[in-house]
Amino acid sequence: MKRVVLFSIIVVAVIAAAPAAAFAAVHAPRARVQDYFSAADIARSQDYRGLAYFFGFVSLALTLVVLPAGIAAWYHQRAFGLVTNQLPVFLSDTAKATGFSIVAAAVVALVYIVLAKKLPRAWPFAVAAAGCALTFAAIFILPIIYEPAFSSFRPVDPATRARVIAIAAKEGVKVDKVLISLQSVRTTTENAYVSGLGATKRVVLYDTLLARLKPREVDLVVAHEIGHVKHNDILIGALLGSAGVIAGTAAIWWLLRRRRLLVFIGARDHADPAVLPFLAFFIAVATLVTLPLQNYVSRHIEAAADHAALVATNDPQGAVMLEADLARADLADLTPNTVVEFVFFTHPSTMERIQAALDYEAQHP
Numbered sequence: 001m002k003r004v005v006l007f008s009i010i011v012v013a014v015i016a017a018a019p020a021a022a023f024a025a026v027h028a029p030r031a032r033v034q035d036y037f038s039a040a041d042i043a044r045s046q047d048y049r050g051l052a053y054f055f056g057f058v059s060l061a062l063t064l065v066v067l068p069a070g071i072a073a074w075y076h077q078r079a080f081g082l083v084t085n086q087l088p089v090f091l092s093d094t095a096k097a098t099g100f101s102i103v104a105a106a107v108v109a110l111v112y113i114v115l116a117k118k119l120p121r122a123w124p125f126a127v128a129a130a131g132c133a134l135t136f137a138a139i140f141i142l143p144i145i146y147e148p149a150f151s152s153f154r155p156v157d158p159a160t161r162a163r164v165i166a167i168a169a170k171e172g173v174k175v176d177k178v179l180i181s182l183q184s185v186r187t188t189t190e191n192a193y194v195s196g197l198g199a200t201k202r203v204v205l206y207d208t209l210l211a212r213l214k215p216r217e218v219d220l221v222v223a224h225e226i227g228h229v230k231h232n233d234i235l236i237g238a239l240l241g242s243a244g245v246i247a248g249t250a251a252i253w254w255l256l257r258r259r260r261l262l263v264f265i266g267a268r269d270h271a272d273p274a275v276l277p278f279l280a281f282f283i284a285v286a287t288l289v290t291l292p293l294q295n296y297v298s299r300h301i302e303a304a305a306d307h308a309a310l311v312a313t314n315d316p317q318g319a320v321m322l323e324a325d326l327a328r329a330d331l332a333d334l335t336p337n338t339v340v341e342f343v344f345f346t347h348p349s350t351m352e353r354i355q356a357a358l359d360y361e362a363q364h365p
């Protein structure tokens with residue numbers, strides 16, 4: 001514990017010292033700056049340097065804080081038996097995820113700069129259209145290039161597949177690809193999801209889930225996921241994401257018309273690559289600010305999938321058992337703080353899902 005405290009103090013001290021050291025270096029020259037540079041030179045340099053140091057400092061601070069925090073979170077999960085892999089696997093997963101983020105950010109930045117330069121007037125429409133196209137393309141391609149980087153997959157066994165097809169038929173949906181994600185080498189948590197669009201659409205079940213849950217519970221998990229397919233939730237997600245892209249582009253267009261803002265960020269115009277740090281900052285803030293709204297919508301979508309599962313299986317008692325089992329296996333927050341729940345919960349809480357099953361039972365005796 002003492003080591004953790006010492007390490008934290010060093011990290012904080014380094015973070016605190018970086019801007020002070022940079023400031024001292026700029027403001028303590030031996031020869032007089034005024035003898036060699038005009039006031040305009042100095043002012044222009046300071047205009048640029050202030051924010052340049054700020055962004056450099058932020059990225060340094062983020063690297064110093066985020067990686068140790070990620071490793072600490074991994075150890076914490078391991079202490080509670082949720083993790084089955086070794087630290088190198090966690091680090092290589094983190095490196096891969098960072099690599100994907102950098103590529104995605106580079107593509108977005110390049111598309112923005114090229115369109116903003118080529119279309120001085122129509123760029124907001126072109127950027128919004130390209131953003132929507134990229135959103136759909138990403139959701140289409142993630143199951144093929146992103147998910148395999150973090151898990152191996154195998155086709156589901158014929159018996160389970162037959163159960164999945166039968167449940168899908170009950171919900172009036174055709175399901176083609178059903179895969180098992182070999183997650184037991186990484187985690188003990190139990191999960192399932194649907195992803196992809198069109199040709200890449202799939203239902204994925206964790207091997208951890210199939211290994212431990214009773215068939216009756218697996219049916220309910222499958223029925224929930226098929227509920228997402230039935231409600232076209234991936235498509236709805238892509239459309240909502242596109243709406244966010246359009247609103248974000250409109251906001252950026254409106255902001256970058258302000259001369260004072262351009263001067264503040266040190267950019268000639270909206271197509272100057274110097275606006276990119278501002279765009280990154282805007283996207284980060286917009287994502288954070290709209291997180292409660294995104295999760296509010298997500299909880300409704302998840303509750304609807306739960307309801308579809310209850311209708312398809314007519315097994316509310318099984319649903320209660322499943323929610324309790326999943327909550328125990330995943331160490332779910334059983335007594336969530338209202339604010340935490342409102343901001344961060346992508347699914348209704350365990351007790352809400354149990355209550356929904358009990359309500360369904362009461363309505364269908």
Ligand SMILES: [Zn+2]
Nearest residue numbers: 224228302305
């Ligand atoms: Zn769901």
